[in-house]
Amino acid sequence: MRTKVASPRRGGLLRSLTRTLPLAPAVVLLLLFLAGPIVYCAYIAFTDLQLTGQAHSSFVGFDNFRAAFEDEAFINAVWLTLVFTVLSSLIGQNTLGLALAALMQRASKPVRTLVGAVVITAWVLPEVVAGFLLYAFFRREGTLNAILDWLHLPSQNWMFTLPILAVSFANVWRGTAFSMLVYSAALGEIPKEITEAAEVDGAGGWRRMWHITLPMIRRSIGTNLMLNTLQTLSVFGLIWVMTRGGPGGRSQTLPLFMYEQAFQNSMIGYGTAVALLLLVVGSLFSLVYMRLLRTEV
Secondary structure, three states, X not given: OOOOOOOHHHHHHHHHHXXXXXXXXXXXXXXXXXXXXXXXXHHHOOEOOOOOOOOOOOEOOOHHHXXXXXXXXXXXXXXXXXXXXXXXXXXXXXXXXXXXXXXXHHOOHHHHHHHHHHHHHHHHOOHHHHHHHHHHHHOOXXXXXXXXXXXXXXXXXXXXXXXXXXXXXXXXXXXXXXXXXXXXXXXXXXXXXXXXXXXXXXXXXXXXXXXXXXXXXXXXXXXXHHHHHHHHHOOOHHHHHHOOOOOOOOOOOHHHHHHHHHHHOOOHHHHHHHHHHHHHHHHHHHHHHHHHHHOOO
16 A cells, blocks of 8 residues: 655645744734725825715825825925934934943943933823923923023024924934933944954044944944834824924924824825825835845944
8 A cells, every 4th residue: 555645845835834824813913903004095095085074085096196296385294304304313313322322331320320210211201291391391481491591591482483493302302212222232232352452552432433333333223213213204292292283384294294184174085195105205214224234234
């Protein structure tokens, strides 16, 4: 009697199915709660769906996208979103987080504990609470102007004259802790022998930072920039609490513009098209950072 022997190809397929079977529930949940809403929103972006006063929606093609690029308020929101992202994420959180991580490496334990507690406390605060605190700091009768008056320096209504800078500073204050933690872990992985050898060779602090430290933590820098950028692009509650996008739309980033069009003007289709464009912007940033991360040191 001849015994049937399973082919290697069939056995390999069976092993692959067995290994991937535990992932099936996670894949189903991702398709249901992530991919499904994204596909549905992508469909809505091509319709004239409204929140009120409409019985049926119709397919309008790229009309919502054309209307967005012809809308001066949308162009203004795109520009302010880029300014907000560059100031608060690429420059503010990234640079300050790296500086704090480097300084805390050389600081005493009580100083590290105190600074870490203060910075992380700002990070764990709810976004709405942080917005109220920074509003109280920047308002006309707020803490910042009280300090300037005490120093006999000119004060101003920061929420009116420089609203985008105020909300950018608020985002830096709230989000720097994440960058500090990422860079603290990355700096801790650099072998001390390398920095000590460079110090013996006469390299100063700035030269060691530029030629040794930064190249060795480049992958951590790329990862931190990608995560910070994606988080900053979606900031809504902080700006809404502080300025509601005003005055005159001078701090209205894309998330606030999207909310205004979809829920205040009841144009769900148009607002979803703006959200889809924001998703594209975030994807482009991610592709750039992923390209940097694939490059080996």
